[in-house]
Amino acid sequence: MRLPRFEYLRPETLEDTLDLLADHKDDASILAGGTDLLVRMKKGLLSPKVLISLKALKNLSCIQKNGGSISIGATTPLADIIASDLIQADAAALSQACEKVGAVSLQHYRGTIGGNVLQNNRCHHYNQSRFHRSGRQACHKDGGKICYARDEADRCYSTCQSDGATALMALGAKLVLVSKKNERTVDLADFYTNDGMVPFAMESHELLKEIIIPVKGGSSAYRRLAYRSAIDYPIVCAGVLLGVTDNKIDKARIVVGAMGRSPLFLSQASSSLNGKDLTDNKAFKAAAYQAMDSAAPFAVHNVGFTLEYRQAMVEKMVFWALTDAATAAIA
Amino acid sequence: MEKISITLDVNGKLCELMVAPNDTLLEVLRDDLDLTGSKESCGEGVCGSCTVHIDGKPVRSCLTLALEAEGSKIKTVEGLANGDQLTDLQRSFINHGAVQCGFCTPGMLMSADALLNENPDPDRTEVKKALAGNICRCTGYAKIIEAVVHANHPHEGCPDCVPYRRSERKGEE
Numbered sequence: 427m428r429l430p431r432f433e434y435l436r437p438e439t440l441e442d443t444l445d446l447l448a449d450h451k452d453d454a455s456i457l458a459g460g461t462d463l464l465v466r467m468k469k470g471l472l473s474p475k476v477l478i479s480l481k482a483l484k485n486l487s488c489i490q491k492n493g494g495s496i497s498i499g500a501t502t503p504l505a506d507i508i509a510s511d512l513i514q515a516d517a518a519a520l521s522q523a524c525e526k527v528g529a530v531s532l533q534h535y536r537g538t539i540g541g542n543v544l545q546n547n548r549c550h551h552y553n554q555s556r557f558h559r560s561g562r563q564a565c566h567k568d569g570g571k572i573c574y575a576r577d578e579a580d581r582c583y584s585t586c587q588s589d590g591a592t593a594l595m596a597l598g599a600k601l602v603l604v605s606k607k608n609e610r611t612v613d614l615a616d617f618y619t620n621d622g623m624v625p626f627a628m629e630s631h632e633l634l635k636e637i638i639i640p641v642k643g644g645s646s647a648y649r650r651l652a653y654r655s656a657i658d659y660p661i662v663c664a665g666v667l668l669g670v671t672d673n674k675i676d677k678a679r680i681v682v683g684a685m686g687r688s689p690l691f692l693s694q695a696s697s698s699l700n701g702k703d704l705t706d707n708k709a710f711k712a713a714a715y716q717a718m719d720s721a722a723p724f725a726v727h728n729v730g731f732t733l734e735y736r737q738a739m740v741e742k743m744v745f746w747a748l749t750d751a752a753t754a755a756i757a
Numbered sequence: 758m759e760k761i762s763i764t765l766d767v768n769g770k771l772c773e774l775m776v777a778p779n780d781t782l783l784e785v786l787r788d789d790l791d792l793t794g795s796k797e798s799c800g801e802g803v804c805g806s807c808t809v810h811i812d813g814k815p816v817r818s819c820l821t822l823a824l825e826a827e828g829s830k831i832k833t834v835e836g837l838a839n840g841d842q843l844t845d846l847q848r849s850f851i852n853h854g855a856v857q858c859g860f861c862t863p864g865m866l867m868s869a870d871a872l873l874n875e876n877p878d879p880d881r882t883e884v885k886k887a888l889a890g891n892i893c894r895c896t897g898y899a900k901i902i903e904a905v906v907h908a909n910h911p912h913e914g915c916p917d918c919v920p921y922r923r924s925e926r927k928g929e930e
Contacts, residue, residue: 427800431758434778434824464820465801481825529805529890535814656889657803
């Protein structure tokens with residue numbers, strides 16, 4: 427498959443990159459690892475006039491601990507995150523999530539954490555070759571007016587299948603977005619528009635610079651279910667964070683991914699665990715059931731397997747993630 | 758579209774080339790440098806048959822722009838053997854019959870080579886994990902995994918670890 431034509435730019439500094447982004451805006455796409463972007467370009471889902479490569483911006487690839495938080499540069503390869511002791515210790519869920527992205531030896535060296543979080547929403551009716559899509563009417567995301575995933579839908583229901591984003595949202599991460607004019611920090615939870623067409627609340631002249639994970643102690647875990655683990659995107663995934671004092675859970679965060687247009691933070695299920703014991707399996711089961719109940723209505727049948735199966739598996743994934751996190755906290 | 762002049766370090770040789778921005782590393786390797794060992798199959802980073810090493814790490818050349826590989830050391834399957842001298846891994850593939858149609862073999866070799874460079878004595882699980890992104894449509898995985906596990910350390914109990922020599926076998930019969 428040939429890539430469409432584009433102009434390739436490789437700025438040497440962050441300032442130059444932001445200038446270029448400000449000049450080209452919607453015409454430009456950012457190229458980091460390319461494992462998602464180039465596939466989308468090959469399929470004709472995206473044809474930017476300009477690709478701005480971040481290859482020369484070496485200082486965007488770093489993992490540092492600054493006081494009470496870990497900061498990860500946007501172009502840090504997934505392999506570096508998996509190998510990092512710092513992340514293993516304080517943000518285990520992210521480490522586990524990155525490990526499960528794609529194939530161990532292949533996506534991990536090219537794929538970056540920034541690219542993983544900013545991967546566009548997917549739908550198995552839309553993420554297909556040009557030839558496949560040419561056989562029928564265009565859907566909302568393709569510029570048409572129909573949706574194959576939900577009858578009579580007036581908008582796009584494509585699903586956010588990012589492993590990284592689900593784990594990061596459970597960890598309460600923040601994104602640092604820079605543009606020529608300013609720099610802003612936004613909670614990952616507020617970063618989504620809930621519109622499948624344009625999933626991220628981000629201007630076209632902005633660049634994701636770093637991801638900040640607050641370290642408040644506690645224990646986290648991530649679980650995912652996919653057709654073929656080395657190739658496919660998750661069809662259900664769950665990231666959890668358990669804040670622990672004296673063997674009791676004082677604050678829990680349960681996030682379910684690949685079920686909606688953004689990862690879903692489930693506050694009801696999360697708060698049901700407050701004050702519960704770390705060994706209280708019954709409470710975990712109840713929270714997992716609650717999570718399934720809350721997440722199920724958001725999903726549509728568009729990423730494979732039947733909808734019913736995916737909805738039922740939310741309970742399993744959340745329960746396993748909770749038990750993993752609790753086991754890690756006890757150890 | 759204007760072509761850009763770049764220098765690629767492929768298998769230890771510096772190659773000066775004119776490439777278009779939308780040329781992938783795979784296209785340049787196969788079409789411009791005639792290194793047709795790396796194969797294009799899916800073209801979207803799923804099958805692993807285009808795997809090459811960039812700075813010692815296995816990556817998919819179909820999803821790497823040629824321009825992005827500038828300044829890195831690239832190694833393709835042609836760069837594994839030293840002239841006619843095959844590596845232990847390649848010999849092991851032959852001895853174990855880990856090659857069926859052969860289309861996935863270059864990718865398998867490159868992924869396995871990267872694993873063996875990091876971990877000279879991997880167990881089956883580690884090999885399976887490292888090769889998880891390489892698909893063999895002949896489904897000959899069992900022999901491939903065995904070939905990698907036994908590559909650096911031939912097992913005495915394994916009949917395939919004894920080099921297969923046709924003339925000797927004929928003599929036995």
